[in-house]
Amino acid sequence: DTAVSQTPKYLVTQMGxxxxxxxxxxxxxxxxxxxxxxxxxxxxxxxSYNNKELIINETVPNRFSPKSPDKAHLNLHIxxxxxxDSAVYFCASSQEWGGGYEQYFGPGTRLTxx
Amino acid sequence: xxxxxxxxxxxxxxxxxxxxxxxTYSNSASQSFFWYRQDCRKEPKLLMSVYSSGNExxxxxxxxxxxxxxxxxxxxxxxxxxxxxYLCVVNRGNTPLVFGKGTRLSVIA
Numbered sequence: 001d002t003a004v005s006q007t008p009k010y011l012v013t014q015m016g017x018x019x020x021x022x023x024x025x026x027x028x029x030x031x032x033x034x035x036x037x038x039x040x041x042x043x044x045x046x047x048s049y050n051n052k053e054l055i056i057n058e059t060v061p062n063r064f065s066p067k068s069p070d071k072a073h074l075n076l077h078i079x080x081x082x083x084x085d086s087a088v089y090f091c092a093s094s095q096e097w098g099g100g101y102e103q104y105f106g107p108g109t110r111l112t113x114x
Numbered sequence: 115x116x117x118x119x120x121x122x123x124x125x126x127x128x129x130x131x132x133x134x135x136x137x138t139y140s141n142s143a144s145q146s147f148f149w150y151r152q153d154c155r156k157e158p159k160l161l162m163s164v165y166s167s168g169n170e171x172x173x174x175x176x177x178x179x180x181x182x183x184x185x186x187x188x189x190x191x192x193x194x195x196x197x198x199x200y201l202c203v204v205n206r207g208n209t210p211l212v213f214g215k216g217t218r219l220s221v222i223a
Contacts, residue, residue, distance in 0.1 A: 102160045103211065105158050
């Protein structure tokens with residue numbers, strides 16, 4: 001059974017398009033995250049939700065909008081895609097909010113903007 | 115100064131070798147420390163937590179030095195399957211985890 005799943009795994013699209021990435025966790029965790037890993041492999045948090053409420057919103061362009069319909073899902077919608085958005089986007093979850101908990105990552109969505 | 119710094123490597127070592135990585139952190143208020151492992155084109159996975167007293171898990175030993183603000187990871191008897199990027203991760207209470215850029219290890223037959 002997959003703990004944290006993301007769809008799609010690969011996404012190739014043109015500049016200016018709008019796209020969404022979906023994430024689901026079946027671990028019963030309260031907290032979910034979106035991370036971006038760029039070409040230099042630096043993993044940086046974008047958003048965090050705890051019990052469907054946004055608790056972290058790092059300095060991310062407002063073209064990125066997360067949505068959490070329920071505790072098990074955290075989707076990421078991106079408007080007006082730009083070349084610099086090309087990266088791997090990881091969803092993750094943890095049992096509760098707070099740094100001491102292990103984070104479980106999804107397999108990643110490799111986004112390429114042309 | 116970056117909050118978490120690691121030598122990016124790569125460290126190329128023969129099978130059976132012992133290899134050690136260090137990671138320094140800048141914020142003395144940091145409370146939790148971890149090593150994550152990331153295989154090529156895969157997601158990061160927790161390798162081990164780092165406790166004040168240090169901890170060992172098989173061939174892996176992690177140490178914390180609060181005075182000098184660094185953590186270390188020692189791998190004994192390296193296996194080919196240990197080839198990966200090792201991410202140092204630091205946390206300050208109710209704030210996001212901060213990931214280092216990772217140290218790449220290649221174990222060669």
